[in-house]
Amino acid sequence: MTSETGAPTVQICANCGGGAPLDVHFCPQCTKILSLGRHGDYFAFLGIPRKLNLDGSELERKFRTLSRQFHPDYFYNRTPPERRASLERSSYLNDAYRTLKQPTARIEYLLEIECASGRASGGASSQVPPSLLEEVFALNEELDTVREMREEGVPLHEWRSRLDRARGPIEAKRAKHERDLEALSAEWDALVDQETNADDRMRVLNLLRERMLERNYIQNLLAGIERELTE
């Protein structure tokens, strides 16, 4: 059995040789822990839908349940393959939880796995719009001016007020960025529920990718402000 992308959708139990779905952790036939060969993505591994607005308490509950099931302490007197499987599954579970509990890491991960399945936009949007670059450049120059003022010994209240004025538009950008990500995340989740066509999904994923490209520019600007304030 294969998915639409041609990837295998079963894993084989090393103990009894039986087949098992990718998203189970213990062999349905012999009940032994499965070694981490073919496995699902982080969402499938944790048994949660591939959505961006996750219920944090549900995520944590799933994590804790699986943690207990895989914990190497429970496998210390088992066979070496089972002990190894318990370590592999515990380690993968930790990676999955760490990634999915953080909202932006979750978006980046979703983009990664959705694009890996062969429906990437072909890198067409690896650049942000020129207008954003111009804006970011101008704001950086403004921060440079404030830095020079400070270094030239301009009184504190003068450069501070200029820095505060520069901060306004940057904070506004960040706030808009966060709102855009939230709206797109909600849109994505609705598409997951509707099981809609690939074009709609791709459109939302591309918009998400574009928004994510802005992130480092905004964060660098905010870091620049913080630097001025703490130095």
Add this chain to the structure above:
Amino acid sequence: MYSNKVIDHYENPRNVGSLPKDDPHVGTGLVGAPECGDVMKLQVKVNPQTGIIDDAKFKTFGCGSAIASSSLATEWLKGKTVDQALAIKNTDIVNELSLPPVKIHCSVLAEDAIKAAISDYRKKQHGSVTVEEATAQPNA
């Protein structure tokens, strides 16, 4: 992790500043690297008589390697024709500055900036020709 040449360009950047953006003989390239949030502006001024780049300026907000790459690029651009400028490859910058693999994208950014600046200059030249033709018509 930085080579002496990178440190030299970082501490004494060449050709920092800007050229008049609206000058028909000035081409401006503004590029960014989303993975690190660096922004780089690079400008060339082409002598209309000789077709040679007389002057080049840059301003980069980013890491030392990005600053050094764009500083070096402006040094190399001066005295070159537009076509020669387009032949500058990011690997030339990597070799000159001994950039480590994690900083190769800085040299790519500099190459992109050169291409963007030249393309802006050419667009202006192309545009100004048609403007001249259009304004020349009534006199003819």
